[in-house]
Amino acid sequence: MKGIQFENVSKYYQEGERKFTALNQVSISVKPGEFAAVIGPSGSGKSTFLSIAGALLQPSEGNVIINGTNLSDLKPRELSKLRLDQIGFVLQTSNLVPYLTVFDQLLVVKKMKGSITKEDKHFAKDLLDEVDLADKLTKYPDQLSGGERQRTAIARALMNNPNIILADEPTASLDTQRAFEIVELMASGLKARNKAAIMVTHDERLLKYCDKVYQIIDGNLTLLDEQIAIR
Amino acid sequence: MFLALREFKHAKLRFIMIGMILVLISWLVFILSGLGNGLSALSAATFKNMDADYVIFEEGSRHSMLRSVISEDLSKDLKRLEHVNEAAPMGSQTAVVLRENATSEDEKIDVSLLGINPGTFLEPEVIEGEKLVQGNDQEVIVNDVLKNQGIDLGDTLEIEGTDEIIKVVGFVENESFNHLPAIFMTMDAWRKIHFAAPGSDMGVINPVNAIMLQGEDIILEDINQSVEGIETATKQEAINGIPGYTAENGTIMMMLGFLLAISAFVITVFFYVMTLQKTNQFGILKAIGAGNGFLGRAVVSQVFLLAVISIGVGILLTYGTAMILPEGMPFALDPKLVISYAIVLLVVSVLSSLLSVRKITKIDPLQAIGRVE
Numbered sequence: 001m002k003g004i005q006f007e008n009v010s011k012y013y014q015e016g017e018r019k020f021t022a023l024n025q026v027s028i029s030v031k032p033g034e035f036a037a038v039i040g041p042s043g044s045g046k047s048t049f050l051s052i053a054g055a056l057l058q059p060s061e062g063n064v065i066i067n068g069t070n071l072s073d074l075k076p077r078e079l080s081k082l083r084l085d086q087i088g089f090v091l092q093t094s095n096l097v098p099y100l101t102v103f104d105q106l107l108v109v110k111k112m113k114g115s116i117t118k119e120d121k122h123f124a125k126d127l128l129d130e131v132d133l134a135d136k137l138t139k140y141p142d143q144l145s146g147g148e149r150q151r152t153a154i155a156r157a158l159m160n161n162p163n164i165i166l167a168d169e170p171t172a173s174l175d176t177q178r179a180f181e182i183v184e185l186m187a188s189g190l191k192a193r194n195k196a197a198i199m200v201t202h203d204e205r206l207l208k209y210c211d212k213v214y215q216i217i218d219g220n221l222t223l224l225d226e227q228i229a230i231r
Numbered sequence: 232m233f234l235a236l237r238e239f240k241h242a243k244l245r246f247i248m249i250g251m252i253l254v255l256i257s258w259l260v261f262i263l264s265g266l267g268n269g270l271s272a273l274s275a276a277t278f279k280n281m282d283a284d285y286v287i288f289e290e291g292s293r294h295s296m297l298r299s300v301i302s303e304d305l306s307k308d309l310k311r312l313e314h315v316n317e318a319a320p321m322g323s324q325t326a327v328v329l330r331e332n333a334t335s336e337d338e339k340i341d342v343s344l345l346g347i348n349p350g351t352f353l354e355p356e357v358i359e360g361e362k363l364v365q366g367n368d369q370e371v372i373v374n375d376v377l378k379n380q381g382i383d384l385g386d387t388l389e390i391e392g393t394d395e396i397i398k399v400v401g402f403v404e405n406e407s408f409n410h411l412p413a414i415f416m417t418m419d420a421w422r423k424i425h426f427a428a429p430g431s432d433m434g435v436i437n438p439v440n441a442i443m444l445q446g447e448d449i450i451l452e453d454i455n456q457s458v459e460g461i462e463t464a465t466k467q468e469a470i471n472g473i474p475g476y477t478a479e480n481g482t483i484m485m486m487l488g489f490l491l492a493i494s495a496f497v498i499t500v501f502f503y504v505m506t507l508q509k510t511n512q513f514g515i516l517k518a519i520g521a522g523n524g525f526l527g528r529a530v531v532s533q534v535f536l537l538a539v540i541s542i543g544v545g546i547l548l549t550y551g552t553a554m555i556l557p558e559g560m561p562f563a564l565d566p567k568l569v570i571s572y573a574i575v576l577l578v579v580s581v582l583s584s585l586l587s588v589r590k591i592t593k594i595d596p597l598q599a600i601g602r603v604e
């Protein structure tokens with residue numbers, strides 16, 4: 001099955017004697033072409049959820065299946081390869097490498113896999129064109145605005161043509177107008193490519209771009225809303 | 232290389248500074264090695280050049296020519312032993328020579344007088360002039376550095392404190408002993424000078440300081456059993472026995488060791504601190520799929536490139552320095568030595584980056600998630 005599935009996933013943290021439940025029996029399925037949002041108050045388990053989805057954290061119980069592969073079967077090295085091939089991350093603003101130009105931010109992802117081909121360069125240029133950064137190829141992150149940085153991050157997340165896109169508060173450091181632009185850009189880009197995407201956010205105004213809205217409270221995930229997303 | 236080169240470009244100043252430190256360290260390493268090489272040549276070139284395997288000294292002389300007097304006649308017994316191919320005696324004496332009928336402008340020259348038997352393997356090749364001839368006790372062959380003092384073929388020299396007059400008939404290259412340029416003479420001529428005081432030969436017949444042996448697989452026990460009153464040294468032990476040689480060499484080796492340790496620490500600390508600063512960045516790169524190998528290679532290749540460039544510059548500076556060093560300074564750059572120290576420096580540098588690599592492998596990509604900075 002394509003996309004990403006959680007089957008009764010729990011995450012416990014040991015706090016002294018007590019067992020603290022950060023995620024409680026979470027099940028969710030996000031199919032290709034679907035853009036899901038996860039909201040919840042601070043400390044509710046959103047980052048924990050996203051880390052498990054991104055193969056960065058092992059669940060205490062349950063299965064995570066990405067594009068048909070059960071993550072619990074994989075070794076650390078294979079997990080790292082799976083992240084490279086299957087998952088695109090859009091993280092906070094500071095997630096670009098400071099000494100790489102916008103163009104190189106994308107190419108480095110290819111370099112991690114081996115070598116950079118001519119097609120890769122074309123593909124990177126096309127992606128950057130799409131996020132309206134065609135004239136910023138040689139700029140460094142500190143020469144970009146917050147919105148431009150996030151757009152670079154979105155393009156980078158798509159560079160390896162992954163099946164899953166995970167976004168962790170992608171608009172945290174942007175003003176409202178920029179935040180709307182960024183999420184709109186993500187939504188349309190993901191739809192066009194038929195990616196399964198999950199975005200964790202605080203900002204409820206952004207939910208109109210998402211197909212499904214989930215809420216986490218104290219580690220319990222519930223479907224809040226299913227809607228026709230704006231795009 | 233992808234990350235390494237781009238980071239160099241972006242943080243030029245930072246890398247130039249650490250590069251400069253490496254350049255200075257490698258420069259100093261090469262200068263010291265040149266100096267060490269020069270000094271040890273000055274102190275022991277003749278011993279190093281000679282094609283001998285073992286040296287026979289008087290018992291109790293602790294491998295020093297100065298303390299040893301044995302009879303040349305022993306060499307017959309020694310030659311008869313199994314595995315011993317050749318035996319040749321040698322005597323040494325420090326002296327001051329000056330040109331005969333010297334005017335006050337002529338310099339006095341400190342030299343090492345070395346007595347040998349002409350034609351033995353101890354006689355160095357003459358690069359100009361004639362060889363020594365048995366019986367022509369006045370004739371000598373001298374180190375060609377004496378040309379700098381205006382000595383030419385055919386010149387006659389007085390030996391201060393004696394009535395002896397010697398005549399330069401040939402020049403040899405790179406022959407010095409006890410830090411002084413060598414003058415080779417026949418054994419009889421040498422004896423006349425060295426044992427000038429009656430009784431100073433302590434009754435030894437045909438006295439010499441040492442006998443050098445040629446021959447592979449010589450069995451030392453055989454020698455010690457068949458000949459009385461001697462001790463045997465390998466060529467290297469004999470070199471170490473030259474006054475000051477071990478002390479000089481030891482000092483320089485110690486300085487080189489310290490320099491290597493310093494460079495290891497500097498590189499380790501610099502790159503480790505850089506790695507610590509970039510922990511978050513490495514975490515993000517790992518989150519998006521970079522393996523430990525990819526990131527580790529980035530650091531190692533940075534150190535490797537930096538070291539190669541810095542050491543290269545250090546070598547150039549060293550050869551530049553060699554050109555402006557005053558003549559007569561005991562400085563001899565041996566390309567083999569330079570290359571081996573360059574390799575040692577490079578290996579030390581690359582090993583120093585491993586602590587950073589270890590740190591990188593421990594960085595958890597998880598920290599990329601859930602942080603808004």
Ligand SMILES: Nc1ncnc2c1ncn2[C@@H]1O[C@H](COP(=O)(O)OP(=O)(O)OP(=O)(O)O)[C@@H](O)[C@H]1O
Binds near residue numbers: 013
């Ligand atoms: N390593 C850990 N050890 C113990 N408890 C942890 C650990 N990581 C997270 N927690 C706890 O798990 C809960 C969920 O944390 P998480 O980071 O997922 O929250 P969040 O929803 O992302 O919050 P925020 O909106 O503030 O980022 C929190 O109560 C937190 O204290």
Ligand SMILES: [Mg+2]
Binds near residue numbers: 046048601
């Ligand atoms: Mg969080």
